[in-house]
Amino acid sequence: MKANCWMGRGNVEVREVPDPRILNGHDAVVRVTSTAICGSDLHLYDGFIPTMKKGDILGHEFMGEVVEVGPSVRNLHVGDRVVVPFPIACGRCAACGLGLYSVCENSNPNAGLAEKFLGHSPAGAFGHSHMLGGYPGGQAEYARVPFADVGPIKIEDGLADEQVLFLSDILPAGWMGAEMCDIKPGDVIAVWGAGPVGQFAVAGAYLMGAEQVVCIDRFAYRLRIAERAGATTLDYEEVDVRDALLDLTAGRGPDACIDAVGMEAHYANPALYAYDRTKQATRLETDRPYALREAVMTCRNGGIVAVIGLYAGFLDKFPMGAVMNRSLTLKAGQCHVQRYLKPLLTRIREGDIDPSFVITHRLPLDEAPRGYQLFRDKQDECNKVVLTP
Missing domain, CATH: 3.40.50.720 (NAD(P)-binding Rossmann-like Domain)
Known part of the structure; x- marks a missing residue:
């Protein structure tokens, strides 16, 4: 599949990488239909976040269609349309029980590395350094979603991707x-x-x-x-x-x-x-x-x-x-996204807010490097870039 990869400070490239696969019974694989470049991605792009590795797949704002689910996932099925929150949360630890999903105690396999920088480890996150788990991100054609029975929210009506995509983070x-x-x-x-x-x-x-x-x-x-x-x-x-x-x-x-x-x-x-x-x-x-x-x-x-x-x-x-x-x-705090998914989806459905107003640029995934330059350098009055694989 194609994915946007971090290749060093100020350098991203769309490359062919292996397709994701189910690694745990609670995983799902999502075919990405829309993804976005976030201001947090620019900190990675500019080289200010430690523990990035050449070839890491970027992106933590994405949504798409479920194409495969692990045997322990009961609430999602192949064909479901979902938005995926950027923090990866188990839904079962003490932090998740308090609604503090971005500091989940079980989702960061590199917790020891994060503890050296931060004292305690926050949750794992998509496309956001090995200190936060090294999880491949969603600026790609497909993405593996751990704890898929906890994170993603199903979109079961006619709302367009651009109306709901930003439930993932911003x-x-x-x-x-x-x-x-x-x-x-x-x-x-x-x-x-x-x-x-x-x-x-x-x-x-x-x-x-x-x-x-x-x-x-x-x-x-x-x-x-x-x-x-x-x-x-x-x-x-x-x-x-x-x-x-x-x-x-x-x-x-x-x-x-x-x-x-x-x-x-x-x-x-x-x-x-x-x-x-x-x-x-x-x-x-x-x-x-x-x-x-x-x-x-x-x-x-x-x-x-x-x-x-x-x-x-x-x-x-x-x-x-x-x-x-x-x-x-x-x-x-990093946002406890899972806490807000349902109430904010309701507000979108009721017309209280249409989040698509922030979008200024729409590009194919192949043009992700150009999107990063536009966004970072504020070219062409760029406010938000949405990428389509």
């Missing part, structure tokens, strides 16, 4: 970011990052009752998308974000702040940007946390900072004093 991720803010009527929520996850955080915050959502970015085309969703927008290259947010909130700051940027934050301040880029390049820190620092320093006293942008390891100059002395609550 729609639940943005929703979880908003949910972590404990939104109450009248709240002002600030979202750093107007990429697809940030867009879904904006939509989620409004659906949960926020009075005003402010979205921060530097790309005009992404800010226009946020404006169409009702957000107030700030271009951080044009204004001082903290001053602007204080003006909008009568000096208090937002009730909650969402970091939907993560480890490769860009900043308008050239000195701070150079500082973090230099430390990252020399491996003195792995992540550039400017957006997170700004969120912490801007959030109102007693407010919440929710982190849904991907961080890989270690960062410098984190303002822990502000968190402690100002009674801030810091919440973070």
Whole structure:
């Protein structure tokens, strides 16, 4: 089969690789009908995530048709149309029992490797480094899905792939970011990052009752998308974000702040940007946390900072004093996708949200390398790329 493979920093290639097969009774094999390039994939592409190996199959946002099931899979059958969540979860451990699927205790065969970096191991994940299991991803014609009796959700009506594909990751991720803010009527929520996850955080915050959502970015085309969703927008290259947010909130700051940027934050301040880029390049820190620092320093006293942008390891100059002395609550997590599949599918069916609004580019799988370049370099106003095998 064809698959998009990581070949080194800044280099992906569509190659012929062996077809996946059933390895465990709880497995299924899915023929991929739609897959997407995620901002998290760009961290792999840019070489910032350790434990990648040449030839690894990328992609953790995918859906398709079940073509084979293991003997222990009872809830799926050949021919079923499914969306596959990116975290691989057993559904039986203590974490899964609490709905914390992205920290499943049984799905990462390389847990010892993850523990060296993170203290404890999160769940395994598709197409996302050997630290998270080395599972082949879904930017391919076919994919093996472990614990298929737990993860995938069946799509049994006429909804198009593009309406449901993002249930695999970014729609639940943005929703979880908003949910972590404990939104109450009248709240002002600030979202750093107007990429697809940030867009879904904006939509989620409004659906949960926020009075005003402010979205921060530097790309005009992404800010226009946020404006169409009702957000107030700030271009951080044009204004001082903290001053602007204080003006909008009568000096208090937002009730909650969402970091939907993560480890490769860009900043308008050239000195701070150079500082973090230099430390990252020399491996003195792995992540550039400017957006997170700004969120912490801007959030109102007693407010919440929710982190849904991907961080890989270690960062410098984190303002822990502000968190402690100002009674801030810091919440973070890879999305527990399985928890949100059914309620969000219901919202899509009822017309509360059509996630396809984030898509700007549709390409065949063979053009995945071009898709990565378009997305990373923000060419042609690229916001989200969907690939069709």
